Structures are given as C-alpha cells and as structure tokens.
Amino acid sequence: MSMNTQGRPTSAGDxxxxxxxxxxxxxxxxxxxxxxxxxxxxxDVTGVDLDEPESFEPELGAHARTDMLDLPGLAExxxxxxxxxLSRNNYAIDAGLYPLGSCTMKHNPRLNxxxxxxxxxxxxxxxxxxxxxxxxxxxxxxxxxxLMVMTGTSAVAMSPKAGAHGExxxxxxxxxxxxxxxxxxxxxxxxxxxxxxxxxxxALLGYKVxxxxxxxxxxxxxxxxxxxxxEHEGNIAGIMLTNPNTCGLFERDxxxxxxxxxxxxxxxxxxxxxxxxIVGKARPGDLxxxxxxxxxxxTFSTPHGGGGPGSGPVVLSDRLAPFAPLPFIRKGESxxxxxxxxxxxxxxxxxxxxxxxxHGQMGMYVRALSYMLSHGSDGLRQASEDAVLNANYVRVxxxxxxxxxxxxxxxxxxxxxxxxxxxxTGVTTLDFAKAMIDEGYxxxxxxxxxxxxxxxxxxxxxxxxxxxxxxxxxxxxxLVMSAKRGETDRFSGAPYxxxxxxxxxxxxxxKPVLKWTAPEPADVTPVAAE
Amino acid sequence: xxYLPLSDTDRADMxxxxxxxxxxxxxxxIPEKTRLNEVLDLxxxxxxxxxxxxxxxxxxxxxxxxxVPFFVGAGAYxxxxxxxxxxxxxxSEFLTSYTxxxxxxxxxxxQYLFEFQTQVARLTAxxxxxxxxxxxxxxxxxxxxxxxxxxxKKKAVLSGGLHxxxxxxxxxxxxxxxxxxxxxxxxxxxxEDILSQIDDETSCVVVQSPSFYGQLIDLKPIAEKAHQHxxxxxAVFTEVVSLGLIEPPGVQGADIVVGEGxxxxxxxxxxxxxxxxxxxxxxYVRQMPGRLCxxxxxxxxxxxxVLTLSTREQHIRRDKATSNICTNSGLCCLAFTIHLxxxxxxxxxxxxxxxxxxxxxxxxELTAISGVEVLNSAYFNEFTVKLPKAANGVxxxxxxxxxxxxVPVSRxxxxxxxxxxxxxxxxxxxxTDEDRASLVGALKxxxx
Numbered sequence: 010m011s012m013n014t015q016g017r018p019t020s021a022g023d024x025x026x027x028x029x030x031x032x033x034x035x036x037x038x039x040x041x042x043x044x045x046x047x048x049x050x051x052x053d054v055t056g057v058d059l060d061e062p063e064s065f066e067p068e069l070g071a072h073a074r075t076d077m078l079d080l081p082g083l084a085e086x087x088x089x090x091x092x093x094x095l096s097r098n099n100y101a102i103d104a105g106l107y108p109l110g111s112c113t114m115k116h117n118p119r120l121n122x123x124x125x126x127x128x129x130x131x132x133x134x135x136x137x138x139x140x141x142x143x144x145x146x147x148x149x150x151x152x153x154x155x156l157m158v159m160t161g162t163s164a165v166a167m168s169p170k171a172g173a174h175g176e177x178x179x180x181x182x183x184x185x186x187x188x189x190x191x192x193x194x195x196x197x198x199x200x201x202x203x204x205x206x207x208x209x210x211x212a213l214l215g216y217k218v219x220x221x222x223x224x225x226x227x228x229x230x231x232x233x234x235x236x237x238x239x240e241h242e243g244n245i246a247g248i249m250l251t252n253p254n255t256c257g258l259f260e261r262d263x264x265x266x267x268x269x270x271x272x273x274x275x276x277x278x279x280x281x282x283x284x285x286x287i288v289g290k291a292r293p294g295d296l297x298x299x300x301x302x303x304x305x306x307x308t309f310s311t312p313h314g315g316g317g318p319g320s321g322p323v324v325l326s327d328r329l330a331p332f333a334p335l336p337f338i339r340k341g342e343s344x345x346x347x348x349x350x351x352x353x354x355x356x357x358x359x360x361x362x363x364x365x366x367x368h369g370q371m372g373m374y375v376r377a378l379s380y381m382l383s384h385g386s387d388g389l390r391q392a393s394e395d396a397v398l399n400a401n402y403v404r405v406x407x408x409x410x411x412x413x414x415x416x417x418x419x420x421x422x423x424x425x426x427x428x429x430x431x432x433x434t435g436v437t438t439l440d441f442a443k444a445m446i447d448e449g450y451x452x453x454x455x456x457x458x459x460x461x462x463x464x465x466x467x468x469x470x471x472x473x474x475x476x477x478x479x480x481x482x483x484x485x486x487x488l489v490m491s492a493k494r495g496e497t498d499r500f501s502g503a504p505y506x507x508x509x510x511x512x513x514x515x516x517x518x519x520k521p522v523l524k525w526t527a528p529e530p531a532d533v534t535p536v537a538a539e
Numbered sequence: 540x541x542y543l544p545l546s547d548t549d550r551a552d553m554x555x556x557x558x559x560x561x562x563x564x565x566x567x568x569i570p571e572k573t574r575l576n577e578v579l580d581l582x583x584x585x586x587x588x589x590x591x592x593x594x595x596x597x598x599x600x601x602x603x604x605x606x607v608p609f610f611v612g613a614g615a616y617x618x619x620x621x622x623x624x625x626x627x628x629x630x631s632e633f634l635t636s637y638t639x640x641x642x643x644x645x646x647x648x649x650q651y652l653f654e655f656q657t658q659v660a661r662l663t664a665x666x667x668x669x670x671x672x673x674x675x676x677x678x679x680x681x682x683x684x685x686x687x688x689x690x691x692k693k694k695a696v697l698s699g700g701l702h703x704x705x706x707x708x709x710x711x712x713x714x715x716x717x718x719x720x721x722x723x724x725x726x727x728x729x730x731e732d733i734l735s736q737i738d739d740e741t742s743c744v745v746v747q748s749p750s751f752y753g754q755l756i757d758l759k760p761i762a763e764k765a766h767q768h769x770x771x772x773x774a775v776f777t778e779v780v781s782l783g784l785i786e787p788p789g790v791q792g793a794d795i796v797v798g799e800g801x802x803x804x805x806x807x808x809x810x811x812x813x814x815x816x817x818x819x820x821x822x823y824v825r826q827m828p829g830r831l832c833x834x835x836x837x838x839x840x841x842x843x844x845v846l847t848l849s850t851r852e853q854h855i856r857r858d859k860a861t862s863n864i865c866t867n868s869g870l871c872c873l874a875f876t877i878h879l880x881x882x883x884x885x886x887x888x889x890x891x892x893x894x895x896x897x898x899x900x901x902x903x904e905l906t907a908i909s910g911v912e913v914l915n916s917a918y919f920n921e922f923t924v925k926l927p928k929a930a931n932g933v934x935x936x937x938x939x940x941x942x943x944x945x946v947p948v949s950r951x952x953x954x955x956x957x958x959x960x961x962x963x964x965x966x967x968x969x970x971t972d973e974d975r976a977s978l979v980g981a982l983k984x985x986x987x
Contacts, residue, residue, distance in 0.1 A: 046654050046880045056881035057621055059889040059968070062896035069895070070917025072748075072755040072785045079661045082883015085623055092651070092877055096632035099647035103631035109640075116542055117635050120587050126625075129598025134611045135810030136946045137602070138938040144600030145809050151597075158581050170673035170811065173853075173863045181715050209853035209863035213684070215716050218858045259568035290566050295573040314628075314870025315648035316638035316830070318673070318812035335707070352953035362711025366614055366676035366704035367810025379594060385584030388540040390575075394562045395545050401557045401565055419557075419565045446644055451637075457854075474544035475553060502838070507643040510838035514642075517835035517847040521824065523667045524657040525834075 040508065043094040047525045050081025056088050098508040099315070100451045106473060106481055110423040110454035110466025111204075111255055113285055113307035115396075118383065121311065121376035130375045135367035139347060145371065150338050150345035152378045156303060156324055159389070160284075161294030164330035166323040166337065168369035172282060173206040175302025175321025176249070178364050180210055182300055182325060182332040183247050183276040185361035189332070194246040194275065198237060200229050202256055202460040204280055207249040216246060223460050227256035227415040227425070231265060238273045247276035252296070253283045253421040255458040256414075257400065257466065267297025276300065276329065284308045285470075286397055286422035289390025299326040305370070309377035320373035331359045336368055395471035396422040399478060403469055406482035410489045414461045422470070428463025436492040438463045440500035447499075447506045448484050540584055602943070604807060608974035610901075612921045612965025613751065613946040614675070614702050614777040615810065616802045618890075619969055624804050624877045628870055638866070642845045643837075648869065649844035652832035655876040662782045662879075663796040664789025665818035669829035671867040672815025675799030676705045679745065679775055680712045681828045681862055682797045682817070686743035686771045687718060688826050688861070689794075694719040695743050696736045699726030700750025702777055703951040709745065725952055727914045727923045727961060729754035734764045741768055743795075747775040748788070752914065752948075752963060753921035755785060762792025771795060779803055779816065780967075781919040783891030795819045803882075804874030814871035825851055828862035890968055894920035897975075898966040904979045905964070910986060914961075921965040923948070927986060930962040936985045942978055 035042045067073065083091060100107065107114035125131060133142050153165040166182070169175035180197070187194055197211035200221040208218045219237060224230045229250065238245060248270050252260045260266065270277045279293055279301040285308040293301050305311050305320040313319075325333055336349045337360065347368075354360060384392060397420075404424040408417055412429040428438040442452035442465075454466040469478060491499055504510065545553070550562070559565060566574065585593075604617045611617070628634065632647055639645030639652075652670045659668035672678035683695045695713060697706050697720060706722060713720040719740070723731050729750060737744055744765050748756035762772040774788035776798035788796045800814040801807075819827050825848065833847035853860035882890060898920045902913050910927035926933055930947035937944040945964035952958050966975075 043650070045650070045657075046876075047657060050880060050883060052884045055883045055886035055889075056623070057886045057890075059886055059893060061889060062893050065892055065896050066899060067784075067895060068899055068902070068917060069785060069919070070755055071757070072917055074782075074784055074786050076664070076787075076790065078783065078884035078887060080658060080879060080882070080884040080887060082885055083880045085621075085881065088623060088877060088881050089627070091880070092627045092633075092873075093630070095647040095650050096627075096630045097647065098644070098650070099632040099636045100641070100644040101632045102635040102637075107637065109637060112637055114635075114637055118542060120590060122629065122634075124591065124594045127595060127598040128603035128605060129595075129601040131806045131808055132603035132605050132617075133601045133809045134604055134609075134615055134617065134807045134943070136613050136615070136950065137604075137611050137943050138935055140935065141602035141938055141943065142809065144597040147600065148594075148597050155581060158579055170677060171864070171866045173865050174673060174677065177863060181711070184715055204865075205852075205854040205857050205860070206863045206865050208858040209856075209860045212858035212860075213716065213863050259566075261568045261570070264570050264573070287566075287569070289579055290575055291569045291573050292575065296570070312634045312870070313637045315633055315636050315645075315652075315873065316869035317671075317866040318868045318871055319866050320812075334711070350951070350953050362714065363704060363707040364677075364711070365674060365708060365811075366702060367674075370811040371809035372806075372812050375594065379590055382582065382585050382590045382593060383542065383587070384540060386579040386581035388543070388584040390578060391540060391543060394565075395543055395550075397565050398545070398550065398553055398557070398562060401559075402553045405557050419559070419567075442641070443643070446641065451644065452641055471543055471545075475549045477544075504643050508646050509643045509841060509843040512642045512837045512843045512845050513835045514845050514847065517833040517845045518850070521831070521848060522834040523653075523824070523831055523847075524660045525653070 041094050043091060045525050046083060046091060047081055049087065050083050052081055054082040054084055056083050056085040105449055106469065106477055107451045108453045108467045108469050109451065110468040111282060112454065113468060113470060115310050115470040116472040117310055117312040118380060120383065121379040124379040125372050125375040130371065146338065146345050146347050148378060149368065149374055152374050153338065155381050156322060159288055160301065160324045161292030162324035163327050164325040164333050166325060166333040168334065168336065168364045169302060169321040169323055170365055170370055171317065171319035172302055172304040172321045173210065174364060175323045176206055176210040176280065177213065178334060179278050179300035179302060179323045180214055181361050182329045183278065184214055185332040186329055187246055189359060194244045196241050196245045198245060198248040200250055202254050202458045203249060203251055204255065204282060207280060211249060227258050228254065228260050229262065229266060231262045234266060235269055238269055245273050245275040247278050249278045249280060251280040251282060253286045257420040257423040257425045259421055263296045271297065282307060283422065286393055288393045289386060290393055294326060299329050305373050305377040310380045311373045311376040318370060318373065320370035331357055332361050335360045335363045392471045399469040399471060399473055400424045402478055403467055403482060407485055410486055423466055423468035425461060426465040427461050428465065430489065431492060434492045434495065435497045436500040438465065440503060441488065441492065443503035443511060444488055444500045446504035450484065608942045608977045610945045610964045610966060610978060611943050613963045614799065615807055616778055616965060616967055617807060617969050618802050618967050620804055620806065620878060621881055623881065624874050627877055628874050633873055634870065639846060642843060646843060649832050651873050651876050653834065653844050655872045656832060658876060658879050659816050659818055662787065663818045664787035665796050666821040667824050668816065668818035669827055669831050671872045672817050672829055673868060674811060674813040674815045675777055675797065676708045678797040678815030678817050679705045680708045682773045682795045683709050683743055683745065685795060685826050685828060686773060689771060689823055690742045690769060692740060692742035694721065694740045695745060696733065696741055697722045698733055698746040699723035699731050700729060700752060700754060700756065701745055701747045701775060702751040705775065725958055727752040729756050733761060737764050737768050737770060739768050741770040743771045743773050745773045745775060749776065749778060749781055749919045749921060752923040753918040754915045755917040755919065758788060758791035758793060773797060778919060778921065780891050780894055783887040784895055785919060800875045804878030805871050812868060812871055814868040814875055826861060828864060830867045893968040897970050898922065901966045901975055904975055908979065908983055920967055921963060924962045924964055926960045926962055929959050933985050937981055940981045942981050944978060
C-alpha cells in the first residue's frame with residue numbers, strides 16, 4: 010500500500026477496488042450522465058429575467074410568427090450544471106498533453122482572454138464611427154506590423170476568418186494579379202502531402218489541381234516539379250505548398266522551388282499552418298513566398314475552442330500587396346487609416362474584393378497581440394526552438410521502437426511515425442490511438458499526412474516540460490511493448506475508461522440523426538393490478 | 540519566459556540526448572543565407588503588467604457600446620448577454636479543446652454541437668442545420684456555391700436588400716469562380732421587382748429579411764417563383780432575435796437559410812468572431828458545407844455523438860469537396876446555445892417583443908422630428924431613416940455629442956446620391972427611454 014508523505018495510505022488497498030457498483034443513476038461519482046437540453050428543459054422556463062414590454066403595438070405587417078417556438082428553457086442553475094457536466098467529458102490542453110500534429114495545441118494564456126474582454130475591444134461595433142474606434146484600428150495595424158516583420162513581407166490581408174479562408178484569400182489575390190496582367194492560367198500545383206484544404210481551395214476558384222509527388226525523404230520532388238512546370242508551361246497560376254511540410258520536415262529546396270515557380274510566371278502560396286516551427290529563425294518572404302496565411306490560433310495561441318473560431322491573416326509579397334482585399338489599413342498622415350470601400354481606394358491599390366463582412370476576427374487579434382507582446386521577439390524565437398527541440402526529444406525517445414518513415418533525421422516541430430512497427434501485432438493504428446486515451450492522453454494525429462501509410466504525427470509544442478515529455482515517451486514505449494507482446498485486449502477494446510467507449514461512426518453516417526426529435530410515445534399496454 | 544517550461548539545463552541535456560551540439564543544428568535544413576542570426580526588430584518579452592498597460596491604453600481609445608446611447612446595427616447588434624454565458628465558455632475543457640476528432644473524450648463539444656444544430660433547425664423551421672459557419676456573410680457565399688451544386692446552374696440573383704458587405708462577399712466569390720451574379724440596386728423599402736429576375740438559368744435567389752434596411756420581406760412568392768424555375772431560395776438574416784417574433788424562413792419556403800448568430804450569446808467584438816447559422820432541407824444535406832454532428836451509440840450501447848457525413852469534406856474529397864472550410868465557430872456556437880437555452884421559447888419571445896416595442900417607440904419619436912422620415916412599413920428592431928441632410932455628417936456630429944446613432948448607408952454604399960441621406964437605426968433591449976430621449980434631442984440640434 011502506498012503512503013503519502015505524512016505516512017497516511019493513499020489507496021484503500023485491494024478491498025476497495027474489487028466491487029464495481031451498478032448505480033441507480035448511471036453516474037459514477039464525479040462522472041455524471043447528462044441528458045440533452047430538450048429532455049430537461051421546459052417551454053415555460055427561462056433563465057433570464059425579462060419583462061413584457063409596457064405596450065405592444067407591433068408593426069410587423071403580415072410577418073408575425075404563427076407557430077409556437079419550440080425551444081425549451083433552463084433556469085440559471087440548471088444551465089450551469091448542464092454545461093459544467095458536459096465540459097467534464099472533454100479533453101483539453103489545460104488538462105493534459107494534446108500532441109495533435111499539425112494542429113498545434115499549445116498553452117492558451119488567460120491574459121489573452123482578459124485583454125480580449127476589455128470593453129474597449131469586446132464591446133465595439135464594426136460600423137460605429139471610425140473616430141470612436143481609433144484604438145481598434147491601431148491594434149490591427151500593430152498586429153499587422155508584427156506579422157510583416159516576422160514573415161519578411163510587405164502587406165497583410167487581415168480579414169480572413171480561419172486558415173482555409175486565408176488560403177482562399179491568398180489564391181484570390183493570385184488570381185486577381187494574373188487577371189490584372191491579362192493572364193488566365195488554369196492550373197495550381199499541390200504536393201500530395203498538402204492539407205486537404207489546399208486542393209479544395211484551388212478547385213473552388215475553378216483551378217485544375219495537379220498533384221506533385223513527394224520524394225522518399227518526405228519532401229517535394231523538385232525534378233518532378235520542374236517536369237510538371239515544363240509540361241504545363243504558361244498555364245500554371247501557382248503552387249500551394251506547406252513549409253515546414255506535413256511530414257514535419259523543412260523543404261530544403263524551397264528557394265529553388267520558389268525560383269522555378271516565379272520563372273514560370275506563377276506565384277508561390279505557402280500554407281502557413283506550421284509557421285510556429287520557424288518564427289524568428291527564418292522569414293517566408295526571404296524564401297520567395299508570395300502569400301501565406303497565418304493561423305493565429307496555432308502559432309499565436311488563440312484558443313481553439315472545440316474547433317473554432319480561428320483567424321487566418323494572409324501576408325503578401327510586394328507583387329501581391331496591391332491586391333489585398335477590403336478592408337485594409339493604409340498609413341495616413343495622422344496614423345493608420347481603415348479603407349473599407351472601393352470609393353476610398355487610391356491609385357496603385359487594386360483590392361480584389363471582400364472576404365467577409367466587417368474587419369475579421371478582432372477578438373483573435375487582441376489575443377494574438379497579447380501573446381506576441383508577452384513573448385517578445387526573443388521569446389517567440391525561443392518558443393520555436395523549444396517546440397522543435399521537444400519534437401526531436403520525442404523522436405529520439407521513440408525511434409528505436411516506433412518507425413520513422415524517412416529515417417532518423419531531425420524533424421521540425423512535429424515528428425512523423427508510421428505504423429509499420431505494429432505489423433503482425435494485430436493492433437491497428439486506430440486501436441493504438443484509442444489505448445492512449447486510457448492512459449490519459451489525447452491521441453496524436455493519425456492517417457495524416459496521406460503520403461505516409463498509417464501516419465502518426467506527434468506535435469508536443471513548446472508548452473511541454475521535460476518531465477511531461479519523459480512520461481509521455483515512457484507511456485508510448487509501454488504501449489508499443491505491450492502491442493508487440495500481443496496484448497491485443499488492451500487495444501482492440503480501447504478506450505475502456507473514457508466517458509464513452511468507441512462510437513459507431515458507420516451508424517451515424519448511414520442513418521444520420523442530426524437533431525433531436527421527441528421520442529414516439531411508448532406503446533404502453535395497461536397491466537391489471539393484482 | 541513564463542509560458543515556456545524548459546530551463547536552460549533542460550535544453551542542454553535534451554540537446555545532448557538528441558545528439559546535436561546546438562539548437563541551430565536542428566534548423567540546418569533552412570537554407571543558410573536565409574537563416575536569421577539576429578533577433579527580429581520587434582519589442583522584447585514583457586510581463587503581464589506591461590502587456591495589460593499597453594493593450595488597455597489601446598482599448599481606452601475606443602468608445603464601447605455600453606458607455607453611450609447606442610443605436611448601431613446593420614449586421615451586428617448590441618444585446619445583453621447573461622454573465623453565465625461568458626463564465627461557461629471560459630471553462631478550460633471548452634475553451635482549450637480542439638475539434639472533436641476523438642469522440643470518446645470530446646462528448647462535451649459534440650453534445651453541445653448537436654444541441655446547437657437542433658436549436659438552429661427549430662428557430663429557422665428547417666430540417667437540418669450544420670455546426671456553424673465563420674459568420675453570416677461567408678455562410679451566404681457558401682450557400683450560393685451550394686445552390687450551384689444542387690441545381691447545376693451558375694446564376695445567382697441578389698436582392699437589393701442584402702447587406703452590402705454580404706453582397707460583396709458573394710460577388711467576389713462569383714467573379715473568381717466565373718459564375719454569374721445579378722445584383723439588384725439598393726432597396727430600402729422592399730419594393731423591388733425580384734420576381735422578374737428569376738428565369739430558368741437562375742440557380743438561386745438571395746433575399747435578406749429583415750433586410751439590411753430593416754424591411755420585412757414576404758418570402759413566399761419569391762420561393763414559389765424560384766421553385767417554378769428549379770431555383771433555390773436562400774433566405775438570409777443578420778438579426779437572429781427577429782426569429783423570436785417573425786415567421787421563420789422555413790415556413791415561407793426557403794431552401795437554404797443562412798444568418799448571423801452574433802446577437803445571441805456573442806459580443807460585438809469589432810466584427811468578429813461571430814457565428815454563422817446555416818440550415819437546409821433534408822434532401823440537400825450531403826451538399827451542405829461545414830461540420831455536422833450526429834447521434835450514434837458507443838460499444839456499450841450508450842448514446843453518444845460524433846462528427847459525421849465527413850465524406851462531403853475537404854480532408855477526404857479534396858478538390859471535390861463541398862467547400863474548402865475545415866473549421867466552425869465552435870466556441871461561439873457554445874455561447875449561442877447556452878444563451879438560447881437560458882432564454883428558451885419564453886425568454887426569446889420576450890426579448891424579441893422588447894426589441895420590437897423599443898423600435899416602434901423610437902420610430903414614433905424620430906418621425907416626430909421635422910424633416911425626418913422612416914422608410915419602412917414593416918420592420919423588427921431596425922429601420923431606415925431619411926434625414927434632411929447627409930447621414931454621415933449627422934452621425935459624426937452625434938458621435939461628438941457622445942451618441943452612436945446608427946450606420947449611414949453611404950458608409951457601405953458610397954457615391955450614390957439617392958442613399959446619401961439614409962441612416963440605418965437599430966434598437967434593442969439595451970436601449971432605455973433616456974437613451975432615446977438623448978438621441979432625439981441631439982438629432983434635433985444637429986438637424987436644426
């Protein structure tokens with residue numbers, strides 16, 4: 010029996026663990042089941058105190074609602090419990106290591122949240138007079154300055170709402186630039202290791218996507234790229250490439266790639282999802298990048314919030330700068346000026362249009378700038394170094410047991426394994442990931458990038474301590490050894506200990522139930538009393 | 540650096556373990572001539588106090604809506620959000636989780652997305668809703684692309700009552716993708732002839748109600764004409780609270796409903812992040828963009844939720860996906876769904892009636908001013924005022940008096956003389972009798 014430092018037992022011993030009670034509620038102490046709001050709420054309950062208006066003489070014409078609103082309400086304590094209970098079924102970076110490669114789950118400082126909630130930022134309207142939001146415009150300008158200096162570029166389109174929206178923005182700027190030059194190329198090159206959003210973005214704009222293979226070392230096949238450029242000479246709009254790439258590697262031929270693309274009268278779009286690996290170490294502008302979105306939520310730590318909101322400003326090279334969409338900020342005589350419509354555009358400015366209503370993700374800008382100011386240029390550089398060091402530390406901790414598809418070379422901020430180490434163990438990549446859940450870890454990114462069979466992409470980020478990494482590596486080693494010993498039960502049934510066991514995704518897709526509907530009344534046959 | 544746990548000792552030991560002499564060896568794949576050897580010319584690290592001071596100074600240069608009589612709408616609305624909402628969305632398990640790719644340990648997110656989808660479907664009276672878009676404007680762009688996929692036609696007709704910035708988003712996408720778009724002139728009163736624009740080439744008609752100018756639009760005849768020509772009606776709204784009082788678009792025959800959900804649970808935030816609502820008919824569900832959460836069971840037979848129908852999405856279909864988007868406004872959905880469950884049918888109805896009643900009072904008081912005319916006959920909490928002089932100058936003059944009066948139409952539709960004097964004014968539950976009196980008094984002075 011283990012003891013604490015005061016000599017008191019820390020567990021009840023064997024007697025306490027043998028019996029698993031079946032509870033009446035289905036709850037297991039702190040692990041509580043929670044129905045849907047439609048099952049617990051009532052139409053005549055509300056959790057807000059609003060009064061009926063003193064007089065009500067509607068001027069709705071013939072547009073008044075005729076059916077009843079079917080939305081159950083919860084009193085405030087009920088709502089509190091409902092959502093607190095739900096929250097306890099979620100894994101979170103604040104609770105543990107979240108090594109999702111390419112997603113960059115790093116610490117979310119609460120200072121950023123506090124700053125975003127200053128009424129001077131959170132409670133201003135995008136269309137109130139500009140004279141009353143000068144600080145807001147200044148903040149956008151300041152953030153843009155940081156982004157330009159870090160990337161070595163000369164303009165930023167701030168408004169894109171997320172990474173993929175930024176891709177769309179960058180590719181629209183490229184299309185507009187071609188159009189302004191009287192060209193209409195039809196092809197966009199996309200390496201096979203790209204995020205799925207890259208080909209989807211190109212296709213959305215009517216481009217034909219031509220795939221570029223990767224070499225055996227995980228980077229773009231430059232010779233293949235040159236051959237493809239020659240084959241489609243004059244018809245290439247640009248390339249969409251991720252660097253560092255999704256195999257966790259820096260594209261060594263990047264400058265040659267950029268030069269070849271530029272020589273073909275095409276533009277270089279860089280997917281900036283992995284910019285966090287190189288902040289302060291290299292500037293994409295120096296590498297020949299014409300446009301790159303920056304996922305503020307990844308590199309600059311605005312919280313992912315269960316899948317969003319994100320924010321995807323796009324930095325632009327000199328050649329693309331004139332085409333930045335509305336709204337944009339211009340240096341004025343008395344400080345930064347916000348340009349909102351074509352009527353305000355000056356000579357040389359050729360905005361291609363507008364990505365979204367209003368100015369973009371202001372709430373995210375505040376958080377990102379708060380993060381940048383906290384780190385400073387020295388701290389951001391250190392963060393990139395630590396992220397890369399941590400990934401390599403995990404690599405050397407596991408490379409003798411797990412399999413590295415591209416050999417034992419240094420990686421950037423994420424390390425890519427494949428599942429060949431599981432061959433003949435009877436354990437699948439998915440099983441392996443689910444067993445990690447029982448160990449208290451969120452699994453790594455799996456089956457991505459597609460270029461590697463059974464990919465397992467681990468990104469620890471700079472937020473992890475050495476002790477946390479040691480425990481993670483030790484856990485992974487234990488899991489690998491267990492799989493190799495043939496302990497398949499630990500994997501095939503996993504997870505055993507999470508709020509839910511493995512979920513039937515096939516059923517969900519085959520018979521989609523996408524909203525709650527009241528159950529049919531049960532067919533109750535009366536039973537005669539004895 | 541307070542956010543970085545590694546000590547210099549750790550770093551040295553770890554580099555040794557990795558087998559390199561210096562950290563720069565790990566960056567040696569970066570071409571040498573582009574490697575940065577100096578720290579970038581930006582401020583160095585700062586403590587919490589310094590960061591707070593700097594950002595607070597910037598924030599202090601702005602006038603928050605709560606600090607003044609406030610009547611600005613036109614696509615974003617000042618409403619009261621219960622304290623519980625912001626408290627709950629800041630719980631670590633919601634705030635700092637990722638996309639629910641591992642459903643066994645993300646049921647919290649998945650369940651609230653399922654609740655959100657149900658609420659949105661019910662509010663709009665549609666069959667299915669997705670787990671949100673970036674915002675109403677980008678959702679509108681996606682709705683048009685979806686209509687093109689469904690109808691296999693490429694011509695969109697945009698009503699003149701559609702928010703000018705929403706219209707710009709759609710026009711930009713259409714222009715880039717070589718699709719046709721017919722944009723009707725600005726329509727403050729809702730009297731445009733949109734029916735004659737609908738023909739067999741039409742893929743979709745995009746109509747906003749309440750319109751950008753506040754006018755309520757009868758969608759039924761538009762839906763009928765659209766359906767006769769195998770086109771879809773895309774119904775747009777920017778003020779979701781209106782659905783507490785007016786006939787939902789689903790009842791009026793809309794095929795796709797898209798709108799801005801900011802009003803419920805989400806602050807103004809200078810334009811974002813917001814939450815786009817998107818709903819459609821069951822038969823189009825596989826053409827719908829965005830994330831979807833579906834119900835299923837786990838290995839023990841317990842109810843649970845997963846992301847589903849991902850075969851429509853970019854990570855599988857790549858260049859054939861329904862859209863390139865790969866996220867949603869998760870946390871903003873959560874704020875929406877918490878606020879709406881606090882409101883319930885009863886609270887939302889009350890909130891909508893207060894909004895409308897306040898707008899009716901405001902209209903009465905404004906029209907009493909000589910030379911001021913309200914253009915809209917049927918409206919919810921927002922309407923368009925025609926002033927005897929250019930609205931932009933009036934708004935600036937009122938701002939100097941500490942009153943934020945509304946949005947001059949010319950800010951979004953510049954250079955159109957017929958719109959120069961128009962002001963879009965919104966009134967919600969936050970406006971008091973005193974606020975209205977201040978506005979009316981100051982407006983009289985400015986117009987005198």
